[in-house]
Amino acid sequence: MFIISDKFKKIAKTLKLDKPLVIFDMETTGQTIYKDKIIELAYIKIYSDGRVKKDEMILDPQMPISRESTAVHGLSDKDVSSKPTFRKKAQEIWEIFNGCYYSGFNVMNFDLPILRREFIRVGMDFDYSISQIIDCRVIYQHMVPRSLAATYRYYCGKEFRQSHTALGDVEVSAEILVKQLDKYSEIRDLDFINKIHQSPENSYVDSSRKFYWKQGRAYFAFSKYIGVALSEVAKINPKFLKWILTADFSEETKTIVKKALESIKRSY
Incomplete structure (x- = not known):
């Protein structure tokens, strides 16, 4: 309906x-x-x-x-x-x-x-x-400013006057941390702080994190081709991708590799 x-x-x-x-x-x-x-x-x-x-x-x-x-x-x-x-x-x-x-x-x-x-x-x-x-x-992460000045304004309600000194920035950061500790009871626990710092922000293509997105293309996150586009590896070393299809990788990862190989075949 x-x-x-x-x-x-x-x-x-x-x-x-x-x-x-x-x-x-x-x-x-x-x-x-x-x-x-x-x-x-x-x-x-x-x-x-x-x-x-x-x-x-x-x-x-x-x-x-x-x-x-x-x-x-x-x-x-x-x-x-x-x-x-x-x-x-x-x-x-x-x-x-x-x-x-x-x-x-x-x-x-x-x-x-x-x-x-x-x-x-x-x-x-x-x-x-x-x-x-x-x-x-x-x-949200892209559009809401994450600068020191914006963070200071949000937590402390004051405008940040650029000191252009390391110590000035440190003092502002300390003031922000005090406000954060007042505002969020959870972060008074160091174990909790450790946990949130381990949360990944990378955008992976597959759940086993073998490939990641970069500028709209899939890149290797493992092997000797780490940091190389999957489409490039499909061109220069298709045998390596065929090996992945026979090795102990998830079906999701293999599906991504199959599509890369098929794409290369269609381009010829």
């Missing part, structure tokens, strides 16, 4: 959509991309003419839901045991998501890789590129 909403029509008009935009979120059995599964999937699909379709579904992951995840979203094993599996809903979900733009919060680093892996498990090809992603988290 389609609905009409001025709010969503504005999105379609402002972005000049040439294909639908799916804004989505999911709840999962845990936070590990390569092994956890989707248990709830909700979406709003905005078409270029402003029509909107939205829905949500609960899925049986056929694996235990971690206690930590249940504490967040409230869904237990019992809640999902009678629901359809991803395999049963795969075609329907593919028709919703295939060939669209994708948006949400942190979809690039979590939701899309999880969804892609679910499709791989059932033998379906769900492919997307970074040019199709409109991640609210990425936009």
Whole structure:
């Protein structure tokens, strides 16, 4: 069922959509991309003419839901045991998501890789590129200033007068830290601070982090070709990519490599 909403029509008009935009979120059995599964999937699909379709579904992951995840979203094993599996809903979900733009919060680093892996498990090809992603988290990180002056203004409510001295910056940083410790009780725990500093900010192509995005291209994050574009390796050493297809790598990684090899074949 389609609905009409001025709010969503504005999105379609402002972005000049040439294909639908799916804004989505999911709840999962845990936070590990390569092994956890989707248990709830909700979406709003905005078409270029402003029509909107939205829905949500609960899925049986056929694996235990971690206690930590249940504490967040409230869904237990019992809640999902009678629901359809991803395999049963795969075609329907593919028709919703295939060939669209994708948006949400942190979809690039979590939701899309999880969804892609679910499709791989059932033998379906769900492919997307970074040019199709409109991640609210990425936009926020890019557009909201992270400078010392902006941080000082946010936490201390004062304008930062450039001292052009290292000691002046240190004093301002110390004042910011005092305000942060006052504001966030969590960061009074050094273990918590250590944990958040280990959170990766890199944009990986696959959940096993063998490739990462850079300027719209996939680059190697391992082997002697680390930092080299996958498309370049496909040209200069296709045997190496063929070896990956026979070695102990995830099916997701192998799918990415297969596409690179196929792309080279088509170019000749």
